[in-house]
Amino acid sequence: xxxxxxxxxxxxxxxxxxxxxxxxxxxxxxxxxxxxxxxxxxxxxxxxxxxxxxxxxxxxxxxxxxxxxxxxxxxxxxxxxxxxxxxxxxxxx
Numbered sequence: 619x620x621x622x623x624x625x626x627x628x629x630x631x632x633x634x635x636x637x638x639x640x641x642x643x644x645x646x647x648x649x650x651x652x653x654x655x656x657x658x659x660x661x662x663x664x665x666x667x668x669x670x671x672x673x674x675x676x677x678x679x680x681x682x683x684x685x686x687x688x689x690x691x692x693x694x695x696x697x698x699x700x701x702x703x704x705x706x707x708x709x710x711x
Contacts, residue, residue, distance in 0.1 A: 620701075636685050642670055652677075669696070 628635055638649050642660045646653045654674035661669040666686040671678055679698035685691045695701065 632688065636688075636691060639691055640668065640683060640685055642668065642672075646672070647674070671697075 657673040
């Protein structure tokens with residue numbers, strides 16, 4: 619299993635960052651160019667986590683979002699046609 623840590627700098631507040639990252643509504647591609655509305659499917663969304671498929675240009679991944687820690691958001695790939703387990707095709711990419 620690979621773990622990727624991303625760090626960045628923003629002029630927004632932590633609350634604004636989490637709000638943008640966890641807004642799974644139409645127009646998400648305005649913030650995230652690799653998340654086309656046609657690929658976006660929210661399987662489940664709770665108060666502090668979500669199960670979402672997103673992507674664009676033939677590439678998609680299903681992610682578990684967890685923002686229960688106010689200092690970070692954890693995204694875990696649960697399915698993908700690029701990396702991780704691809705259950706629909708029955709192999710590990």
